[in-house]
Amino acid sequence: MIRLSTFVTLAVVASAGLAFAIFLRRGDAALAVDVYLLVVGGLALLTVIGRTLGRLPRETRTRLDLRPSAPPAPTRPRELVRLERAIGMSTETAFDAHYRLRPTLRNVAATKLRMRGVDLDANSQAALGLLGPEAWELVRPDTERPRVHDAAGVSYDQVAAAVAALEAL
Numbered sequence: 001m002i003r004l005s006t007f008v009t010l011a012v013v014a015s016a017g018l019a020f021a022i023f024l025r026r027g028d029a030a031l032a033v034d035v036y037l038l039v040v041g042g043l044a045l046l047t048v049i050g051r052t053l054g055r056l057p058r059e060t061r062t063r064l065d066l067r068p069s070a071p072p073a074p075t076r077p078r079e080l081v082r083l084e085r086a087i088g089m090s091t092e093t094a095f096d097a098h099y100r101l102r103p104t105l106r107n108v109a110a111t112k113l114r115m116r117g118v119d120l121d122a123n124s125q126a127a128l129g130l131l132g133p134e135a136w137e138l139v140r141p142d143t144e145r146p147r148v149h150d151a152a153g154v155s156y157d158q159v160a161a162a163v164a165a166l167e168a169l
Contacts, residue, residue, distance in 0.1 A: 007047045014039045090153045094146035097153040102138060105162060109139045112169040130169060134161035 014036055021032040083104065090101035109131060110120040118126045121141045128136045138154065139162070 003050075004047065007043055010043050011040055014043070087156075087159055090159070091156055093149060093153050094151040095149035097138075098143070098146055101154070101159070102143070105135070105166070106139045108166050109135065109169075112166060116169070132161075132165045134158060135165035138162045 017039075018032055018036040021035075022029050025032070086096070086100040086104065089096035091097075106120065109127070113120050113127055113130060116130065118130060120127050120139065124140070128140075131139065138158065
């Protein structure tokens, strides 16, 4: 910890060094002044740090400082949790409904329809007939991305109806 008197003494020594450097090499005065400012600035910084160290309050331990306990055993599959999160977010915004929920529902619908010999993208009328209008609205191939991303998403009832239609296939 540097005291104020020590700082003043070292600054005087640095000033004498500056005067001596300028006297010896007059052409390098700018470099000598730069070095002098760096030295005095560093001393001032050390003085400020030394004066504030003992005055700051002690840190108290928080819950984040403690060693974590063993992680809980996973009780639910990660994919199920991801799908639940996608459904929850899809009910909030049209963006999430289009980019999070829709691809999963399209994948399931395409697989189920393919087992019945129907292509979801090529045979729209047959797919609509098998899926029903609720599921079709969420999986149809000509759905454009939402222009307003924060618009209302799908309702839980729409998702439930689409899932019921997919399960019935």
